[in-house]
Amino acid sequence: MTLEYFPLPGTPVEQLDTPALIIDLDVAEGNISKLQTWANRHKVAVRPHAKTHKSPYWARKQLAAGAIGICCAKVSEAEVLANAGVPEIMITNQIIGERKITRLMSLARSARMIVAVDSPENVRDLSEAAQACGAEIGVIIEVDTGMHRCGTAPGAPSVKLAKAIAKAPGLRFDGVMGYEGHLVANRDYEVRKTETLKAVEKLVETADAMRKAGLDVKIVSAAGTGTYNITGTVKGVTELQPGSYIFMDGDYLQVLKDFKPALHVLAQVTSRPAPDRAITDAGLKSISTDRGFPAAAGITGATVKSLSEEHGNITVEGEAAKLRPGDKIRFLPMHGDTTINLHTHYFGIRNGKLEAVIPIEGRGKIR
């Protein structure tokens, strides 16, 4: 329907049509390796979150590096991953409603499925569906360790729910998860460390209380990119579930420097209507702004003044003032996950040339 076509491998990055979501493959692979190496050394497993990359290509890279499985947020994301052969998938959210629960049971025929719960009603619905479908799925309890989004309270309420799961036909009680999402982006390492240790302690204590009640708790899963090296040192945490570390983004780079930025949006200048103003072709439909405006990269003197739907309004001086229509400019998004979700493909770059066009098959998989 469209005359767009994919450039061939070997195409220099500056010849890619714009806007294009470009990935520095060396950097992304380096990030995957660095996290896995750290986790191996600290004897904690990695189950990376695919909500960031939404792509079987990257899930396979993470598994090949040593990840024990993949996390995702939605049943439809899990369907994409299962169909691509990912053997074990953890949905880190509550799956509600007959249609989605039935799809989850169907998935259990192609992958080992684990799902998070936080209410006895959901446990009942999952168990009934598992029995009706003759499926077995793993269940973990999402414990609210302080983020105050979803999750049961730590301690007794979680233990009670764990007992209900353990008794529910068709369900396999696997353990607990807790996401310290209120701390992962805290800019102050000392505060982040102190508060994360307190939050994760609640999760570990809850797991211990479950074990005292006679339950087998195999999984104690937590952490985001900003807390991997804090949560990952806590005794009793069995696995980490970060997502953004693979590509990083402008927001997380203000939190930690352990991983390098691999993801940019390549744009071109479309208009130079004034000496201090350049207009580009990448706006709100190519770069998300929920964590702020993107930063121009690889050039000095360019600052994003505003984004409209299909325009970047860039204030230019010095080197950037020389930009002409047709010139390319890279932008570092502040939030990778929501930026990636706008695009259909990654353009994977190595040594300045296109190596692979990588489909984002999980894009838009919101159900």
Next chain:
Amino acid sequence: MTLEYFPLPGTPVEQLDTPALIIDLDVAEGNISKLQTWANRHKVAVRPHAKTHKSPYWARKQLAAGAIGICCAKVSEAEVLANAGVPEIMITNQIIGERKITRLMSLARSARMIVAVDSPENVRDLSEAAQACGAEIGVIIEVDTGMHRCGTAPGAPSVKLAKAIAKAPGLRFDGVMGYEGHLVANRDYEVRKTETLKAVEKLVETADAMRKAGLDVKIVSAAGTGTYNITGTVKGVTELQPGSYIFMDGDYLQVLKDFKPALHVLAQVTSRPAPDRAITDAGLKSISTDRGFPAAAGITGATVKSLSEEHGNITVEGEAAKLRPGDKIRFLPMHGDTTINLHTHYFGIRNGKLEAVIPIEGRGKIR
């Protein structure tokens, strides 16, 4: 690949799987009719902007109501529209680079194409491509009427560029456009009116100066949803190019009440972890927040506290405090265009039931 399926017509809206982008068809059709009726009475043409709906279905409805053509922002959007049979398409932006310009020339074989320019270099490139392809395209000059994004300065610089277009082989000089984007969302009608009249006067004066220079100016195009009834009364303006009026959004409803909200995101409650907190399954990947958090609709006592990628964190009291997991809740996005761009389909509702599943074929068409 996914087990998602489309519900059949007749399905009650509350049985749709979530998150779902739902359109009240009566309201959307009413908005189309209201704008066209107003324009007919004021003897100004309508060329609606498809960047809002990104959908041939809605373009056809607008044309059937009397629109003279359709605007869009990108070559790839134009390809979607042309392939769906839209006979005349105006790209309201500068098209830069050999690849996109060549695609534009190819499009001129299936639709009458008009494109905006603001530089002599772009005119030269378009003319060379038109000659090489044996195509003819219409060209309008984008005049900066005060938004200070793209565009040539009003008056003499625009007249000079118009002369260059008129002389350029393969190009047909059609006229001018100016988008008073800095005024369309001004909440104060009197300010909006006064400032818009000043801005549009620059465009009309520029068109008159072109005519004095012997040029034929057929098109004088301007206006957004917030200024349609101001710009549309200015003598010399030949057509209006609003987009958002078709569905409206929470932001524009604070500007004018002429059109009614037709678009919502249907979500379901997935967790009730605290008496004052409900969590829904629609987050940043289902509802854009570049103009603010969405508003809960059709229920009292529900306020969006925050959105994360796949969660809405809703503060509830009164009626909303009765919400249980599985209950549905509608949200009015503050920015329709960027919300629509997250979804693959509209679910068109009439009298509470699904009438049509409408593909958003222009979604993600950023190049």
